[in-house]
Each structure stands twice: as C-alpha cells, then as structure tokens.
Amino acid sequence: MSIPIWKYALSMLTYFVVLLCITELLRKKYKLANIVWICSLLTFPLWLMGGVSGWFRWAKILSVILPTIVVGFCRIANFEERKGSFWEFFQKGWILWFVYGMLFLNILEATLKDVSLGNYANAACGFLLCATIPFAPKFWEYSKTGEGDLICYTTVGWNFLYTTWNLCFVYGESPNYFASTICILMAAELYPIFKKKPELYIMSRVYTLATHMILRSCFGTMFLKVMDASTWYNASFAKYWGILNFILIIPYLFWYMWQLHTGKAEISFKRGKTNNNVTTLNT
Template identity: 80%
Template sequence: MNFTILKYALSMTMYFAVLICIVELMRKHCKLANMVWICSLLTFPLWIMGGVSGWFRWAKILSVILPTIIVGFCRISNFEEREGKFWGFFQKNWILWFTYGILFLNILEATLKDIALGNYANACCGFLLCVTIPFAPKYWKYDKQGVGDLICYTTIGWNFLYTTWNLCFVFGESPNYFASSICILLAAELYPFIKRKPELYIMARVYTLATHMILRSCFGPMFITLMDASSWYNETLWKYWGILNLILIIPYLFWYMWQLHTGSANHTFIKKDSYLHSKFSRM
C-alpha cells in the first residue's frame, strides 16, 4: 500500500515538474517550440507502435498538434513582426478567432462525449464554459513584447472551472489516465499562478496538452504502468462531481454576464498594467 502511494506520488510529481519546465522553455523560446512541434509529427511510427488506431484517435492527436504548430507560427510572426504573405497571414485578426474556435471546439467535443456517457450535469458545465470564453479578438492577442506570449484574458475563476470540469470528464471517460491528466491540468493551472499572470493559462494549456498527447501516443503503456488510476473510478463520485461543477459555474455565468452588461469586463478581465487595459481606458 505504502509502495503504491509512493509510486503515484513520485511519478506524478516528476511529470508535473517536467510539464512546468516544458511550458517555461516553450514560452520563452517560441522558435524552438515551433520546431519541436513540427518535428513531433515525424514520431507517427511510434504512435502506431504505441497502440494508436482508428481515425478518431489519429484525428484527436492531429487536432491538438496542428493548432499548436499554428500557434507557434502566430507567436513568431507577431513577436518578430515578420513581413511577407506567409507571415502576414498569421498576423490577421481572424487568426485570433481561429485560436478561440479551437478552444471552443475542444471543450465542445468533450461536452458531447459527456452527454454520450450520461454525465449531463458536467456536460452543461462544459457548454457554459464555451459561453463564457472571453471573446476574440477583444480579449485575445499575440504579444509583441516580452517573449511573444499567446494572451487570453480568462479569469482565475474560469481557469479553475475549466480544470475541475476537465478532470471530471477524464475521470469518467478515461479513468486509467486520470492521474496523468491531473498533472497536465494542474501544471496549466499553476503555471499562471507562479508567473502571476492568469492570462497565460491558455498558452500553458496548449503546451501541456500537446506534450501529453505526444507522450501518450508514443509511450502509452508507460502511463498505465506508472500512473494507472482505473481503480480510483467511482461512478457515484463522477456524477456528483459533475453536479458540483454545474452548481459552481452558474453564479460565475451570472457574474460574467454582469461584467459584460455593465462594461466592467475591460477592467475585471484585464490586468491594470496590461497593454489592452491602457488601450480600453482611452476609449
């Protein structure tokens, strides 16, 4: 028993630490990050060897990796203000809608799966998360300063609700990968806290999810060996967890709509020292 707990504690702590380091590395070096994700497509033979089969699994992997590559091109193009038709393509405002849309579809996909699994409360929470994503391009940007961050002005509350909703989803859909999912979601949740920038949540989520997707595709059995959490599953807990998520997001929904209605969103969503805040303050 003690050995089992120690195994989970060590493997999850190490994986969490690795993910934090990967996010930091890829955040600070956007060119390196993009090269890594482009090259990651060449690992597809390992996907096959790792047990990836069926069009859905392949589509799932590519639907994560390809947008991550596009995010990389956007970061480089905007940060370095590159010229030319190719780079100019990634500097248009509509590309922010594309990034927004990928997040929306990612949540919607899991929401539909929750419905199929019968966790209707968690599915409702997922739908409301879609509704409360800050609009693009108003609350999204590719920063031209610092390290070229992808900035999305989600709130601390939204970040937390997304995390608990997603954990509940994985708990029911893939309980054997629940422990590793805790690591990737906590890394994305805590990285913005470490940096004191909640607007980095989406970028942290992009890189932790892409990292996990590649590692799971190439070395799937490793996660089962080190962090198999299938024995943790409890259907009653799963259902009540979904209900709790729905209860939590309802007041957040009203708060979110009130911020938009009163025009306070420009101040509550965006930090006072940010570029966008100063821009809106002059409007």
C-alpha cells in the same frame, strides 16, 4: 496490479515538474517550440503502435497539435513583425478567432463525449464553458515584448471551472490516465502563478496538453505502469462531480454576462491591468 502510493506520488511530482520545465523552455524559445510541434507529427507511427484508435482520440490529438503549430507561426510572425505573404497571413485579425475557435472545439469534443458517456451534468458545464470563453480579439493578444506570448484574459473562475470540468471528464472517459491528467492541469494552473502572469493560462494549457498528448500517444503504456488510476474510478462519484461542476458554473455564467452587460469586463477580465505591449493584428 495495484501501484504503491509512493510510486504515484513520485511519478506525478516528477511529471508535474517536467511539464513546467517544458512549458518554460518552449515558451521562451518560440522558434524551437514550433520545430518541436511540427516534428511531433512525424511520430504518428508510434501512435498506431501505442493503440490510438477511435474518432475521438485521433480528433483530440490533431485538434491539439495542429493549432499549437499555428500558435507557433503566429508568435514568430507577430513578435518579429515578419514580412511576406506567408507571415502576413498569420498577422491577420481573424487568426485570434481561429485560436479561440480551437479552444472552443477542444472543449466541445470532450463535452460531446461526456454526453455519449451519460454524464449530462458535466456535459452541460462543458457547453457553458464554451459560452463563457472571453471573446477574441478583444481579450486575446500577442505580446510585443519578452517572448511574444499568446495572451488570453481568462478569469480565475473560468480557469478553475475548466480544470474541475476537465478532471471530471477524464475521470469518466479515461480513468486510467486520470493521475497524469491531474499533473498537466495543475501545471497549467500553477505556471502562470509562478510567473505572476495570469494571462498566460491558455498558453501554458496549450503547451502542457500538447506535450501530454504526444507523450501519451507514443508511450501510453509507460504512464499506465507508474500512474494507472483506473482503480480510483467510481461511477457515482463521477456523476455527482459532474452535478457539482454544473451547479458551480451557473453563478459564474450570470457573473460573466453581467460583466459584459455593464462594460466591466475590460477591467475584471484583465484584473485591472491594461497591457499596452501587444500586437494589434490587421483585419
């Protein structure tokens, strides 16, 4: 059954705004955020009822929600400088490598799925995205002011390439959820712009993706009633989109390597800003 254009527009705009509001609320209320994500695991019976099946879908949900919970504990532990073995566990330097690793794994999961779907060019782009994630802990920090944000100094180019790569992946893997994916990726892109804090991209991406994964797992049929984009799918378009993504990331890869080689990354990745209000984690 075809969906009227006005329903796409209304539902996508509504979902986009909802995602921005949820991100803003959970970013500011970091304790509430962690309670929400911990409690979200209790909704797993709805995942089963909603038809969640297959290794990729379960791995995707858990590899998003569990690290989001870890990020929540880290925000509390580092921002409030809590004492005790439990909280000090989340103040160790390796924890930033863990978060880095979860982002790496999240991209790698989709990349391997792209390979199985035969979209090799987009998969190659995914592998290069993994290789160009700014290293932890040099470009990852926890803020000591405001809301104790997780800060990651990704570049504008990396954010854009991640967005177009991810859209292409979802377009080929789950075209019926492509419209809702546009919403979560645009919310993640635009939230840091609205806040004038580009270093919040990864945090906004974590929260928009975690929100979407829970809602989709529990109420997947709701999305399909108002945003089913399966009729938009075209295999040739997906193939050439993947090729374009691969072409675009090649010059970025060389730029990224040049920034690291020349020592300019400290400035270019951080957009010329030095953030002194951050937590230096213990090794």
